[in-house]
Amino acid sequence: MTRKAKRKDIRRQKWRSALAVLALSIPILLVAGLDLGLFAIEIGDRPVREDKEGNLRANDRQLKEAFELVTLLEFYPGVYVDDIHLGGMTREQGIEAIQENAMNFLSKIHIELEARDEIFEITGADLGASYNISDAVNEAWQQGRTARNPDIEQQILRRYQEIQALLTTPFKTEGSFDYDRDYMRQAIEAKLAAATVAPIPAKATAFDVATGSFTIAEKIDGIQPDVDKAVDDVMALLDTGEFRGKIKVDMETLDAGMTAAEMSSNLGLVAQASTPIMTMDAGRNQNLRRASQTMSGIIVNPGEIFSYLQALGPITTANGYDMGSVLLSDGSYDEALGGGLCQPSTTLFQAAFKANLQIVERYNHGRRSIYHEYGTDAMVSSPGADFRLRNNTDYPIAIVGIFTESNMIYRIYGKPLPAGETIGFSVRKIADVEPGPDVEKLDESLAPGTKQLTQAAVPGSTWQTFKVFYRNGVEYYRELTFTSYYQAYPAYYKVGPKPVATAAPTAAPTAAPTAAPTAAPTAAPELPAPVEEAPAP
Structure with missing residues (x-):
């Protein structure tokens, strides 16, 4: 090596x-x-x-x-x-650069939705987008x-x-962009809401009291964007990688429901109620007559609420009302303008009850009146206590009031109950209430010590009211609807002043009688002093 x-x-x-x-x-x-x-x-x-x-x-x-x-x-x-x-x-650094680029990209998204010749713009903020990197x-x-x-x-x-x-x-x-479809749908639906034309159902516009017939305006169908289809189209565009474009939105019809002819063919008398006229009070009877006039022909369309006090109008002499008997808070009666108007409200309540309408507001009297049974009345007082009902059916209802010398009558027209079915009242007393202590009121005009009864004591009671459903005269269902409390009232007396106490009379003085002369008394013989004896052995 x-x-x-x-x-x-x-x-x-x-x-x-x-x-x-x-x-x-x-x-x-x-x-x-x-x-x-x-x-x-x-x-x-x-x-x-x-x-x-x-x-x-x-x-x-x-x-x-x-x-x-x-x-x-x-x-x-x-x-x-x-x-x-x-x-x-x-x-x-790479993640930051990618995210910044994605945000810039989202800001450039511009999609136009065309609906009913209007343009609705969709931006990146409407897509619920998140970028998955x-x-x-x-x-x-x-x-x-x-x-x-x-x-x-x-x-x-x-x-x-x-x-x-x-x-x-x-x-x-x-x-990859991920889109929240639910978020996108809500955003698109909100944008396209302005393109919706709400349907107008067939509606009663008048009622002929003489013939008992309605005048019905024809329905008008509505139109609305097909939001789900619009969301699908936006998603499809995004999936192609295109983030700018124009989409024509499909529209769909909103059915307004039954036609005027269909509605008319299902209308008639639903229920009626009657209460007796028990007095000859001319002013009171005028008020009952006026109440029947103001309400005859009133139409309450589906979902609407009827107010008895509103229907009466101003309770003034100029509006045809007179003085009549009214129940006061102490259980006594007095004269007041509009007195007696609780009888029409009670009669109308009974008719609405039998028509199975929703009772929104109702009060019982403080004391039962002679023209109704316990638990079947509807007291009103203006301003304050009202009687109100809601038309909870799919059809219009009309109210007709009739006053005769012997009866107060109310009729409800609308969609009749199923054939053979009727609704009635059933009441049950659940408690008695004893009157309180007698109430005395000083009346200086009465003789001292006088006590006069001005109003007898009235026992109170509590009652339950049941709505009873009958089919061909046979009960098949009942439900508790109201609980009514009738007050107890004490006896009221007028009393005179208390008697003033007086002193006993004094007799006139008389001369003392002169005694006849008598002989000087003779001294009594002196008795020997008693001797104390020792007890026997």
Whole structure:
């Protein structure tokens, strides 16, 4: 062996010692994330040789280059993600560059949706987009790092060979956009909402009280964008890699429901109720008559709420109302403008109850009136306590009020109950309430000590009201609907002032009578002093 050869062997041994150290150092370098900044080193273009046994052979320069390259914690030259050359960047720098590019890309997205001759713009913010670069970055990072060999020198040379190949055959990959379809749908639906024309159902516009018939306006179907199809079309465009374009949105019809003819054919009398006129109070009867007039022909379309007080209008003499009897808070009665209007509200409540309409607001009286049973009344007081109902059917309803000398009548027209079915009341008392102590009120006009009954005591009670369903006269279902509390009222008395106490009369003085003269008394004989005897033995 020549001296020159010995020097070469010595250098080879030094490199192998360094490689052994490298084998232990690479994991430490990777964990520490060192940036050695060695890309100033040029990658040789002369390929390493492979011997007959398949092992790679390299000269000292190539081995030195290989050693320095495989220790780099940077992307190698020739590695691209989204056409961004990552060579010379650390992993973190590469990720930042890719993400910045993706954000710039999203900002350029501009898709136009055309609906009903209007343009609605969709941007990247509407797509619920997220850019998935994890797989692309991992794959790019592995370029030049995949070779494995038990021999550390061979592994380094194999990796060096991979790195050299990237110069002539670059590695290119792409990240992928992921879209949140639900988010995108909500955004597109909100944008296209302005293109929707809501349907207008057939609707009652008038009611003829004399014939009991409705006038029905024809329905108008609506139109709305097919949002799901629009989302599919946007997704399809994005999948082609196009991020700008124009999409014509399909429109679909919104059916407004039944026709006017279909609605009319299903309308008729639903239910009615009647309460007796029990007084000859002209003012009160005028109020009942006026209430029937103001409400006859009122239409309540599906979903609408009817207010009794609102239907009455202002309770004034100018509006046709008069003085009538009203129940006061103490259980007594007095005259007031609009007195008696609780009877029409009670009658209407009973009709609505039998028509199975939804009762929104209802109050019972503080005391039962003579024209209704317990638990079947609806007290009103303006302002404040109202009677309200909701049309909870799919058809219009109309209200008709009728006043006669003997009865207050209300009828409900709309979709009749199924053939053979009726609804009625059933009430049950669940508690009695005893009146409180008598109440006395001083009346100076009464004679002292006088006590007059002005209002008899009234017991109170609590009642449950059940809605009972009948089929051909036979009950098949019932439900508790209301609980009514009727107050107890004490007896009321007027009392006169308390009697004033007076002194007993004094008799006039009279002369004392003169006694007749009598003889001087004779002294009584002196009796001997008593002698105390000793007791017998």
